[in-house]
Amino acid sequence: MTTFSTLQLHSMLNPQTCQQARLSKDARFDGKFFTAVVTTGIFCRPICTARAPKEENVRYFENAEQAQNAGYQPCKRCLPELAPEQSLPVEIKRLTKSLVNEGLTVAELADKFDLSERHVRRLFQKQFSMAPSKYAHHQRLLAARKLITGTSLPVSDICFSAGFTSVRRFNESVKATYGETPTQMRKRSGKITRESEITILLSYRPPFDWQAMLSFFRLRQLPGIEQVTDDKYMRSITLDGSTGWIEVEEVPNKHALKLTLAIEDISLLNQVISRVRAMFDLDAEMPLIHDHLSQDELLARVIRHNPGIRLPGCWDIFEFSIRAILGQQVSVKAATTLAGRIASRYGGELNLTHPSLHQCFPSVEQLHGADYENIGLTQTRIATLKRWVEFFSNNASLFDNYTDLAVLEKTLTDIKGIGPWTVNYLAMRGLSDPNAFPASDLGVIKALSVGDNRLSTKAIIARAEPWQPWRAYATLYLWLSLSQ
Structure with a gap:
């Protein structure tokens, strides 16, 4: 058996599992590790349709950033940048x-989360085997590559959307890493026209009940x-003062959703993608969750009949908080x-044209001073x-920096009218x-009660x-059990 260094293979x-997964092209492992081939200098997803390399020529990496940092280039066939995102610990995420x-x-990051700079660096080294700055650099390159090959956005827009501050520096970094300029990469992908709408694939690991x-x-x-x-x-969106809209649909015969969007400030694109992934719970490890919860027979019965149930999220935490109170x-x-009714009275107009959407949910500023009468x-x-x-x-930062449910519950239940149900x-x-x-929750109580007990x-x-x-x-499965 080949011996791998710590950098090449996380503990x-x-x-052996990786070898079996890549040879069988098991979609459950997509995004969990990447296969790099020493003889070609390319790294792939385990589902890549290319001919499988010999094991002695293979190196395994836990994430795409590590593979790219080691000098390997993303495969042009399986597009590693489109793989499902890693399921990371909450703090790291x-x-x-x-x-x-x-x-x-790093200093700003440490200050925001009340950590020492040394601890932040230690966390990144442990999780990704690289410094925060290098991780961020490779993340931006992979994000840029995804937009270059998957959208028709102008290269200059992609530069700033991916987090680069200079087009010249962006072009140099892409050429140094991928061996071709963004324009050359764009021509090869065929995405050469400008469109107001952006379409991109968001991968996930099955099962997913769309x-x-x-x-x-x-x-x-x-x-x-x-x-x-x-x-x-479909829905309208507001983000940092910019309005836009999103459309999300399933892609036939692929473990992916297609996101189509338009937004006034294209530099917010990565934030939109991040929110949509959370909204549809695309990074969940469903087999792991199922195995754990199926130890309870009641939940096991529901899971057997409803594989792929994900946790529906929301677009905006303030909007959802209003809806939770209501x-x-x-x-x-x-x-x-x-x-x-609240949205109709106090919300703003959608500035970008959409055939079915015309309004945006009111912001906290728009609801400040609202009387809610009639x-x-x-x-x-x-x-x-x-x-x-x-x-x-x-206290908006309380939600941006959320880490502890007990702390959140203690803080919010001090507000008259907010109880444990609302917080949870x-x-x-x-x-x-x-x-x-x-x-x-009444549904939870009913699902767990037996007879009149x-x-x-x-x-x-x-x-x-x-x-x-x-x-x-488990809450979702309990609600589902009431309809079975």
């Missing part, structure tokens, strides 16, 4: 997101802001109707909304916390203890 990867999307330095995801959003769609058809999800102790239909809300609920908007406008539902769908658990919240929390850290997924 969590098993060479937040650090990488701020490092790449916000362009923070129709179940659409059904979930269809019940909650807001007129003018969202539209869900039999095969597509959903307290009322039906989904009633909460959606109320949210639609919408159908009780005075108690109106007072809660006003307190919440005031709190959010002064907010964390579950608004912050995509896989372990959030609305134990007092209604369980207490305390008993439900105890029952859910073995489900950690996937209690949010």
